[in-house]
Amino acid sequence: MDATADIVLADWGTSTVRIWALDRDENLLDERRSDRGMGNLSRDDYGPELEHHLSAMGVPHDTPVLICGMAGAAQGWQEAPYLDVPTDFTALADGAIRIAGQTRDIRIIPGIAQRDSANPDVMRGEETILHGLTCNKMIGGGLRNGTVCLPGTHSKWAQIKDGRLAGFRTMMTGEMFTLLGSQSILRHTVTAEDWSDDDFIAAVREAHATPARALAALFGLRAGPLLFADVAPHGAARLSGLMIGGEIASCLKVDGGRIHLAATGGMAARYEEALTSLEIDFDIIDADLAVRTGLFDLATRLWPERIPQRPTEA
Amino acid sequence: MDATADIVLADWGTSTVRIWALDRDENLLDERRSDRGMGNLSRDDYGPELEHHLSAMGVPHDTPVLICGMAGAAQGWQEAPYLDVPTDFTALADGAIRIAGQTRDIRIIPGIAQRDSANPDVMRGEETILHGLTCNKMIGGGLRNGTVCLPGTHSKWAQIKDGRLAGFRTMMTGEMFTLLGSQSILRHTVTAEDWSDDDFIAAVREAHATPARALAALFGLRAGPLLFADVAPHGAARLSGLMIGGEIASCLKVDGGRIHLAATGGMAARYEEALTSLEIDFDIIDADLAVRTGLFDLATRLWPERIPQRPTEA
Numbered sequence: 001m002d003a004t005a006d007i008v009l010a011d012w013g014t015s016t017v018r019i020w021a022l023d024r025d026e027n028l029l030d031e032r033r034s035d036r037g038m039g040n041l042s043r044d045d046y047g048p049e050l051e052h053h054l055s056a057m058g059v060p061h062d063t064p065v066l067i068c069g070m071a072g073a074a075q076g077w078q079e080a081p082y083l084d085v086p087t088d089f090t091a092l093a094d095g096a097i098r099i100a101g102q103t104r105d106i107r108i109i110p111g112i113a114q115r116d117s118a119n120p121d122v123m124r125g126e127e128t129i130l131h132g133l134t135c136n137k138m139i140g141g142g143l144r145n146g147t148v149c150l151p152g153t154h155s156k157w158a159q160i161k162d163g164r165l166a167g168f169r170t171m172m173t174g175e176m177f178t179l180l181g182s183q184s185i186l187r188h189t190v191t192a193e194d195w196s197d198d199d200f201i202a203a204v205r206e207a208h209a210t211p212a213r214a215l216a217a218l219f220g221l222r223a224g225p226l227l228f229a230d231v232a233p234h235g236a237a238r239l240s241g242l243m244i245g246g247e248i249a250s251c252l253k254v255d256g257g258r259i260h261l262a263a264t265g266g267m268a269a270r271y272e273e274a275l276t277s278l279e280i281d282f283d284i285i286d287a288d289l290a291v292r293t294g295l296f297d298l299a300t301r302l303w304p305e306r307i308p309q310r311p312t313e314a
Numbered sequence: 315m316d317a318t319a320d321i322v323l324a325d326w327g328t329s330t331v332r333i334w335a336l337d338r339d340e341n342l343l344d345e346r347r348s349d350r351g352m353g354n355l356s357r358d359d360y361g362p363e364l365e366h367h368l369s370a371m372g373v374p375h376d377t378p379v380l381i382c383g384m385a386g387a388a389q390g391w392q393e394a395p396y397l398d399v400p401t402d403f404t405a406l407a408d409g410a411i412r413i414a415g416q417t418r419d420i421r422i423i424p425g426i427a428q429r430d431s432a433n434p435d436v437m438r439g440e441e442t443i444l445h446g447l448t449c450n451k452m453i454g455g456g457l458r459n460g461t462v463c464l465p466g467t468h469s470k471w472a473q474i475k476d477g478r479l480a481g482f483r484t485m486m487t488g489e490m491f492t493l494l495g496s497q498s499i500l501r502h503t504v505t506a507e508d509w510s511d512d513d514f515i516a517a518v519r520e521a522h523a524t525p526a527r528a529l530a531a532l533f534g535l536r537a538g539p540l541l542f543a544d545v546a547p548h549g550a551a552r553l554s555g556l557m558i559g560g561e562i563a564s565c566l567k568v569d570g571g572r573i574h575l576a577a578t579g580g581m582a583a584r585y586e587e588a589l590t591s592l593e594i595d596f597d598i599i600d601a602d603l604a605v606r607t608g609l610f611d612l613a614t615r616l617w618p619e620r621i622p623q624r625p626t627e628a
Contacts, residue, residue, distance in 0.1 A: 082541075113537075113540075113541055114537075114541075115541050115542075117538070117542065117545075119534060120534045120537040120538040120540075120541050120542065121533065121534065121537045122537045122540055122541065154499070154533060169530060169533075170533035170537070171529065171530060171532075171533065172494075172498065172499070172529070172532050172533055175498050175499065176494075176498075176529070179493045179494070179497055179498060180486075180490075180493070183493055183497060184486065184489050184490075184493060185468070185486070185489065211525060211526035211529075212525035212526065212528075212560065212563055212564045213564070214526075214529060215485065215486070215490070215525075215528060215529070215560055215561070215564060216483060216485060216564040216565070218485075218486050219435065219468060219483075219484035219485065219486055220433060220434045220435065223427075223428075223434040223435045223436045223484070224431070224434040226427075226434075226436055227396075227427055227428075227429050227434050227436065228429075228431065228434065231431075246526065246529055247529070249526055250526040250527070250529060250530040251530070
């Protein structure tokens with residue numbers, strides 16, 4: 001790394017950690033990734049793991065670090081208590097906690113809770129992506145109203161109203177796909193090599209039209225190939241389509257405004273295909289860029305002397 | 315065993331085998347159970363396993379054996395090719411295959427396939443329970459029309475019309491409950507000790523009213539206990555209720571006639587509670603008795619010289 005890092009940002013999730021070093025003008029200087037997420041770290045592992053990466057990037061000892069994600073969970077590095085919906089996203093800076101016992105200034109952003117007994121829900125990490133979307137540089141003027149879909153192991157669907165987080169819902173789509181495809185009787189017919197866009201789209205439409213079908217059609221993914229040996233089963237495509245189609249049917253609100261799909265890689269492509277096949281208008285936003293944008297904006301609020309906020313670009 | 319067995323009947327499933335020795339008047343002389351099902355037997359294990367039980371019960375060498383269930387699957391003892399719906403149940407006797415290479419007369423009843431590309435489905439074992447229900451002794455006159463719910467790892471809902479099997483649907487309810495409760499993030503809040511009838515019924519009603527909720531409410535089983543620490547989570551009750559309520563909503567047809575719940579033990583009690591809470595009229599039938607009744611009736615058709623059919627009881 002040639003220039004000096006003014007700020008380090010990190011998205012520390014359940015299975016991975018991603019770390020970015022930036023200067024005060026938001027230029028990316030260096031980045032690191034590892035699979036040492038909350039799932040395979042004990043509380044005392046976080047500090048050494050972070051310093052290992054900072055040292056490898058040549059980050060000075062006094063550069064602060066801002067972290068979002070599961071590192072702030074009760075079973076993570078240090079708990080950053082949830083904020084409650086509805087909330088302004090700038091409250092994430094006020095709610096950040098400072099890690100005790102470290103000479104470096106390291107802070108973790110809180111997650112957000114929906115304390116509604118009929119629809120209890122929590123997020124950690126996605127709130128920072130959502131905050132990024134409300135910043136000017138991501139969407140012209142910053143997102144003020146609409147629905148954001150954040151696909152993943154646990155997909156989130158968030159309602160943004162007047163630039164604030166109004167409410168959200170989590171779907172276990174990704175985890176269900178993995179469990180059913182690898183652990184259930186469907187594992188015999190769900191294989192990664194066996195993909196068909198046509199069968200994926202047909203399953204999305206079927207589950208979206210009648211969401212109860214998402215569960216009722218599952219066993220057919222096993223029985224179909226037993227009975228129609230001459231038809232390629234395309235089990236992964238159909239299972240994914242049923243799960244994603246059911247998710248969209250459950251989470252898409254008629255009055256939710258425009259849809260913004262915040263995703264990356266294969267997940268983005270699959271949801272893009274699903275929404276397109278349902279003739280639903282949407283934008284695609286790079287979730288990696290959004291989380292970094294959200295983290296940087298919060299850093300300017302937490303350390304204004306080091307990272308002055310720049311005037312808004314018109 | 316004091317009397318001599320005229321016939322041996324067996325229900326040989328994926329995880330267990332149950333074996334009954336009866337005389338020609340359908341009196342039960344002896345019975346055996348073991349957990350040596352298809353899942354932990356290779357093809358060559360079935361013969362010795364069966365003879366071990368027959369020997370322990372003192373069954374003569376010339377007593378025939380009639381088997382239903384997964385022993386007749388392609389990956390079982392010897393394949394008994396599927397019959398197709400719609401079908402008469404008496405065709406199960408004609409379709410039974412005789413095990414090759416055995417001096418004893420051992421036959422396996424075929425499963426039934428639904429070769430409908432939109433709703434492909436298969437059953438092995440349940441067809442014999444259903445046949446039992448159409449026999450006179452189970453339901454006055456024998457079941458002629460109605461819907462039969464057979465709960466299990468893979469629940470079956472069958473439509474009986476004019477005493478024939480018209481069609482059926484399989485739901486992976488039991489397997490989903492086990493996978494989600496033990497392998498997913500919900501395992502932290504789904505524990506067997508933590509049951510509540512009220513929460514089970516509330517979840518049944520919620521999922522039945524809006525089946526898409528069955529998937530959308532899942533993550534709340536994790537988030538709820540995180541946010542409302544003073545409320546008992548009752549995760550197993552709520553997960554079971556969501557799965558069963560969603561199943562009933564998907565499978566209950568308005569024109570399906572009266573519901574017959576063919577089940578035993580804890581499974582019978584749980585579905586009974588669910589159907590009652592939805593104010594759905596139904597009968598309960600002992601599935602163990604039904605499968606034995608079905609097997610015995612088919613045996614009278616296959617070996618009439620050994621087991622003469624008795625005149626119908628009025």
